[in-house]
Amino acid sequence: MTSIMARPVLPLGRRIMGSRSSRAMLNTASYGPPGFGSAGMTIPPGFNAKAAQQLRAVVPRVNPEKTPQPQPHQQQQPPRDNAHNSALGKTMPPGYKAQVAQLGVFEIPEQVTGSAGDKALGKALVKSWRQEGIIQIAMSDQHRRLMESAMAASRRFFAKPPAEKAACVDSQSYAGYIASGEEVTDGIADYSEIFTITKDLDLAEPRVRARWPCHGPCPWPDVDMKTPMVAYNDVLGAEGEKLLRLVEYGLDVAPGELTRYTRDGWHHTRVLRFPPRNGTNGRGKEGRGIGSHTDYGLFVISAQDDVGGLFIRRPKDDERFANWEKSAAGLREDDDGWVYVPPVDGVHTVILGDMMQYLTRNYLIATPHKVGLNTRERFAFAYFHEPSFQAVLKPLDTGCCSVPTSESSSSDKKVVDEGIHYGTHFTRMFMRNYPDRVTTKRLLAEDRLRLLERPELRTMGAVPAL
Ligand SMILES: O=C(O)CCC(=O)C(=O)O
Numbered sequence: 001m002t003s004i005m006a007r008p009v010l011p012l013g014r015r016i017m018g019s020r021s022s023r024a025m026l027n028t029a030s031y032g033p034p035g036f037g038s039a040g041m042t043i044p045p046g047f048n049a050k051a052a053q054q055l056r057a058v059v060p061r062v063n064p065e066k067t068p069q070p071q072p073h074q075q076q077q078p079p080r081d082n083a084h085n086s087a088l089g090k091t092m093p094p095g096y097k098a099q100v101a102q103l104g105v106f107e108i109p110e111q112v113t114g115s116a117g118d119k120a121l122g123k124a125l126v127k128s129w130r131q132e133g134i135i136q137i138a139m140s141d142q143h144r145r146l147m148e149s150a151m152a153a154s155r156r157f158f159a160k161p162p163a164e165k166a167a168c169v170d171s172q173s174y175a176g177y178i179a180s181g182e183e184v185t186d187g188i189a190d191y192s193e194i195f196t197i198t199k200d201l202d203l204a205e206p207r208v209r210a211r212w213p214c215h216g217p218c219p220w221p222d223v224d225m226k227t228p229m230v231a232y233n234d235v236l237g238a239e240g241e242k243l244l245r246l247v248e249y250g251l252d253v254a255p256g257e258l259t260r261y262t263r264d265g266w267h268h269t270r271v272l273r274f275p276p277r278n279g280t281n282g283r284g285k286e287g288r289g290i291g292s293h294t295d296y297g298l299f300v301i302s303a304q305d306d307v308g309g310l311f312i313r314r315p316k317d318d319e320r321f322a323n324w325e326k327s328a329a330g331l332r333e334d335d336d337g338w339v340y341v342p343p344v345d346g347v348h349t350v351i352l353g354d355m356m357q358y359l360t361r362n363y364l365i366a367t368p369h370k371v372g373l374n375t376r377e378r379f380a381f382a383y384f385h386e387p388s389f390q391a392v393l394k395p396l397d398t399g400c401c402s403v404p405t406s407e408s409s410s411s412d413k414k415v416v417d418e419g420i421h422y423g424t425h426f427t428r429m430f431m432r433n434y435p436d437r438v439t440t441k442r443l444l445a446e447d448r449l450r451l452l453e454r455p456e457l458r459t460m461g462a463v464p465a466l
């Protein structure tokens with residue numbers, strides 16, 4: 001635990017960026033919030049001073065060398081009222097019991113070049129995910145601008161009459177509107193209201209003509225929604241690619257070992273609205289927005305408004321699961337041990353998905369998470385950075401991941417030898433979440449699942465045989 005207790009250090013002369021317009025050179029800095037997780041953490045390269053200052057405003061500083069600090073994963077549950085009354089915990093949805101995450105903020109450079117700083121940053125990101133299950137990264141000014149205009153578009157869309165929203169459905173893709181109560185997690189209706197954005201492919205596109213599962217148009221309501229969403233997604237795609245390159249450095253694997261899978265990645269976004277807990281349609285479970293689950297691909301970059309609702313679990317040795325083999329939905333939903341992720345202005349959070357866990361042989365674990373309903377309606381975005389639909393992933397066998405971190409089912413020889421076809425995993429997850437959607441019905445009626453076995457669907461860049 002020396003590194004946890006170590007005096008916070010910042011590599012000499014490391015550039016700390018506040019906003020792109022107000023950069024400062026700092027040689028040292030200290031940041032030691034009390035409580036959980038990041039207590040007395042070493043400040044990684046890329047740590048953002050401006051965002052940290054916002055946290056300092058609400059997080060009293062302590063000297064980690066003088067104050068006994070809880071060790072990660074053995075931390076004690078604070079009494080519920082303390083958590084709810086703390087500065088960061090005061091937005092926690094009522095009725096929930098959780099620790100409150102206090103996370104540092106990483107600054108992702110404008111370009112990842114493979115410099116010593118990039119390598120150190122990659123290691124720090126990986127270390128944080130292994131400890132906390134989540135990282136926070138600073139939004140650039142451009143991110144913030146595009147996020148805000150996408151947020152305004154989301155509010156406009158969800159305020160439309162139900163019939164107008166319900167018309168935004170496509171029978172071939174899973175893109176479009178999902179009414180509150182339509183999505184199912186672990187057999188229980190979620191209250192989230194969603195607009196899903198998947199690759200927008202018109203009917204003449206060869207993969208759509210060949211009836212590949214999940215391939216089809218995105219049924220946008222109008223350009224007022226489409227334009228800001230596409231712009232925001234594009235910058236998140238670029239950010240995701242940079243993060244993935246940093247993860248390669250963090251894992252000590254060769255450049256390209258992960259990014260080779262994301263050429264034409266099946267990235268998608270969930271634009272989310274949660275009703276206030278006293279304003280639901282009564283179809284789900286009281287106070288539950290989305291049930292506990294893991295997401296499917298490499299990682300998810302999220303933004304949330306100031307309301308609050310997201311909870312995660314930290315990686316734990318005694319909690320092992322492999323969502324691609326057996327559903328992790330509902331996992332420990334009502335148990336202790338959840339960590340509330342409070343809204344912090346100007347950051348994206350990043351949690352890990354199933355495919356990152358599989359690729360790294362459990363060195364990095366998909367982050368279980370759930371959403372609670374609050375007293376006010378809540379808006380959020382979840383951008384999924386994914387492998388190509390056609391990618392067949394094989395676990396890494398170099399660097400940090402050359403041996404399985406634990407004896408979970410992902411060390412199953414058959415799964416390792418055959419790899420995982422991402423498109424099949426995605427299709428199965430969406431069919432499970434939307435059993436009654438027209439897309440699922442058409443997929444089954446036209447026996448499209450059969451196509452997932454075809455060689456062109458399992459070869460990146462291959463084109464359909466028409
Ligand atoms: O609302 C959030 O912050 C997360 C939503 C989520 O977990 C999802 O869309 O899969």
Ligand SMILES: [Fe+2]
Nearest residue numbers: 293294295369
């Ligand atoms: Fe999720």
